[in-house]
Amino acid sequence: MMQNKSTEIIVGMFVAVGIAALFMLAMKVSNLGEYADEAGYQVTAEFQNIGGLKVRAPVTMAGVRVGRVADISLDPTSYNAEVTIDMYSQYDNIPLDTAASIYTAGLLGEQYIGLEAGAEEEFLQSGDVIYLTQPALVLEQVIGQFLYSKAEGE
Numbered sequence: 073m074m075q076n077k078s079t080e081i082i083v084g085m086f087v088a089v090g091i092a093a094l095f096m097l098a099m100k101v102s103n104l105g106e107y108a109d110e111a112g113y114q115v116t117a118e119f120q121n122i123g124g125l126k127v128r129a130p131v132t133m134a135g136v137r138v139g140r141v142a143d144i145s146l147d148p149t150s151y152n153a154e155v156t157i158d159m160y161s162q163y164d165n166i167p168l169d170t171a172a173s174i175y176t177a178g179l180l181g182e183q184y185i186g187l188e189a190g191a192e193e194e195f196l197q198s199g200d201v202i203y204l205t206q207p208a209l210v211l212e213q214v215i216g217q218f219l220y221s222k223a224e225g226e
Contacts, residue, residue, distance in 0.1 A: 112161040113198035114142060117172045117185075122153040123208030125174055125183045131157050133170075133187040138163040141185065157185065159196070168192040171204035183208060 122144065131139035143156040159166070169190030176183050190204070 112139065112159045113164070113196075115157050115159060115196050115198070115200045115202055117155050117157065117202040117205050118147060118150065118152040119155060119172075119174060119205050119207050120152055121207040121210065122155065122174060123176075123183055123210050125153075125155070125185070125208065129182065129184050131159070131185045131187065133163070133166070133189065138166070138187065155185070157202075164195060166196045168194045168196055168200065169204065170196065170202055171206070172202045173206035174208035176209070 125141065125144065127141050127144060129141045130137050131141065137160075139157050139159040141155055142158040145154050145156075146152075147154045166187065167190040169192040171188045171190065173186050173188070174183055175186045187202075196202075
């Protein structure tokens with residue numbers, strides 16, 4: 073009887089650890105696990121097309137995560153997507169003329185913003201705007217243009 077009870081306790085602990093691991097994995101996959109907001113700064117960038125970019129998407133520079141997308145809205149005058157980016161505080165030396173592009177992780181993965189440093193000696197600060205932007209490459213448009221150009225060639 074005692075052997076049976078200790079086995080049940082061990083199995084219960086194993087199940088609890090498994091549930092905790094699944095919860096941590098779900099938080100990591102959904103980017104919700106990064107609520108340890110560091111006191112950073114915000115910059116904005118306007119894109120003609122953001123594709124499937126979502127709030128909390130990563131912002132990277134040379135493959136290193138330097139921030140995340142905080143908000144996405146439509147500019148009522150230019151009709152471009154206005155993306156607000158939360159930059160992490162330790163990356164306060166990013167040049168003012170940095171360029172932002174929207175990339176896709178893998179062929180059909182999530183979209184993220186990639187930054188490419190410029191040569192300016194002044195650095196981005198809270199409230200600055202990234203003017204050099206490249207819109208998302210929409211796979212459907214590329215395929216459509218390819219098929220249209222093939223049909224014209226025949």
